[in-house]
Structure formats: C-alpha cells, structure tokens
Amino acid sequence: MGYYIGEPYWGNGYMTNAIKQVCEYVFENTDIIRIFAEPFAHNKASCRALEKAGFQYEGTLRSNAVKCGSIVDMKMYALVRE
Numbered sequence: 835m836g837y838y839i840g841e842p843y844w845g846n847g848y849m850t851n852a853i854k855q856v857c858e859y860v861f862e863n864t865d866i867i868r869i870f871a872e873p874f875a876h877n878k879a880s881c882r883a884l885e886k887a888g889f890q891y892e893g894t895l896r897s898n899a900v901k902c903g904s905i906v907d908m909k910m911y912a913l914v915r916e
Contacts, residue, residue, distance in 0.1 A: 835871040844879065853887040857913055867915045874899070875907035884911045 835856070839849050860866050873880035875894055885891070889911040898908040 835869055837871075847886075849880075849883045850886045853883060853889075857887065861915050868912055870910060870912040872898070872908045872910055874901065875909050881909055881911070887913070889913045 835853070837849060837852065857869055860869060870892075871884055871889065872895065873884065875881075881891075890913070892910040892912055895908045895910055897905045899906050
C-alpha cells in the first residue's frame, strides 16, 4: 500500500480513515490475505497512521531506499485478513 496526503491535511485522521476503508474493501472484495506498507523509518506520522489502522510492525528494512540522495531505512507493516 502506498499513499500521500498534502501537508495542510496532516493530523486530522484522514489518512488513517482512508487506510482502514481501502483495506476493508480489499478484504471484502478480493482473495488477498495480506496488505503491506513500507514507510520511511523516520516518518513517524505515517507509521502511526498504519498502526491506528490495525497494521502490525514486522521489522526494519535497513538501507532500503534512496531519498534526496541519502540512503534511508524503511519499516515493514502488514495487515493480515482475519
């Protein structure tokens, strides 16, 4: 899962709500059993939105991406169909 929300909308719960709704739709309408997301490790707000939507932290992917010329870690989160 990937997402982006403009800065004027941060901190209002919009992203958590959107994540929940998309995941609910996917699990109800497909045979997908696992949805995962890999936010940048330093993006605490994105990690928190996933956690509030029910995603579980599974680990850190060290040196997993290049952002603005720097090598950065990412975190692995997943939501598994119940």
